[in-house]
Amino acid sequence: MDPKLVEVTQLIDRFKAAFKASNFDVCSTLLSQLKVLLTKFPSLPPVFQQTPNAVEELKLAREIYEQAVILSVKMEDQDAFERDFCQLKPYYMDTCGIIPPSSEEYPIMGANLLRLLVQNRIAEFHTELELLPAKALDNAYIKHGVELEQSFMEGAYNRVLSARQTAPHETYIYFMDLLVKTVRDEIAGCSEKGYDYLSINDAKQMFKFSSDKELQQYIAEVN
Numbered sequence: 001m002d003p004k005l006v007e008v009t010q011l012i013d014r015f016k017a018a019f020k021a022s023n024f025d026v027c028s029t030l031l032s033q034l035k036v037l038l039t040k041f042p043s044l045p046p047v048f049q050q051t052p053n054a055v056e057e058l059k060l061a062r063e064i065y066e067q068a069v070i071l072s073v074k075m076e077d078q079d080a081f082e083r084d085f086c087q088l089k090p091y092y093m094d095t096c097g098i099i100p101p102s103s104e105e106y107p108i109m110g111a112n113l114l115r116l117l118v119q120n121r122i123a124e125f126h127t128e129l130e131l132l133p134a135k136a137l138d139n140a141y142i143k144h145g146v147e148l149e150q151s152f153m154e155g156a157y158n159r160v161l162s163a164r165q166t167a168p169h170e171t172y173i174y175f176m177d178l179l180v181k182t183v184r185d186e187i188a189g190c191s192e193k194g195y196d197y198l199s200i201n202d203a204k205q206m207f208k209f210s211s212d213k214e215l216q217q218y219i220a221e222v223n
Helices: 003-020 024-038 054-074 078-093 105-118 122-131 134-138 140-154 157-166 172-194 200-207 212-222
Strands: none
Touching: 003 024, 003 054, 024 054, 054 078, 054 105, 078 105, 105 122, 105 140, 105 172, 122 140, 134 140, 140 157, 140 172, 157 172
């Protein structure tokens, strides 16, 4: 195997070990090193030079950017997510027929839809949907984001709150928590205007809290 490929593969293995150990600072350092090494691969976008190692180079680069996106979620860094997703996207859109599809493609595309929804970038949300093939709309990861957006726009907040429990991928929990907080804040604002009094049990049901303690913590945060 080409020495450059060996070096990148070994670094990816170290990254995965650090990620498994939740040592995200080490992951960030290794990721920076990996991105530098990728600049030595001529087959990567936007050039797509045909080389003897093109397939392996593209597969490794795609995996690195996938890991970068997942790391950004763990570190709760939405800016890093956006940067790394933008670099990853050509590997999904422009390598069809060159390298096999990735099992992480739809989970990550779905996570990006959630990010756009959380950031209230609805026009971009729909633009991303339009770029996907028709069959993608039947994928569970994509449908999750589409149904959430519909519920959110319709003001069907109960459906949004319940959707956190059925998130189809672990990386979605971070964005779902942000969306749930936004929805609860909306409900709180409406409740303040619409109710003179609300019992604890009614409030728990309305806000989808499972215990008095969770409700009290939320009240303390908003006050």
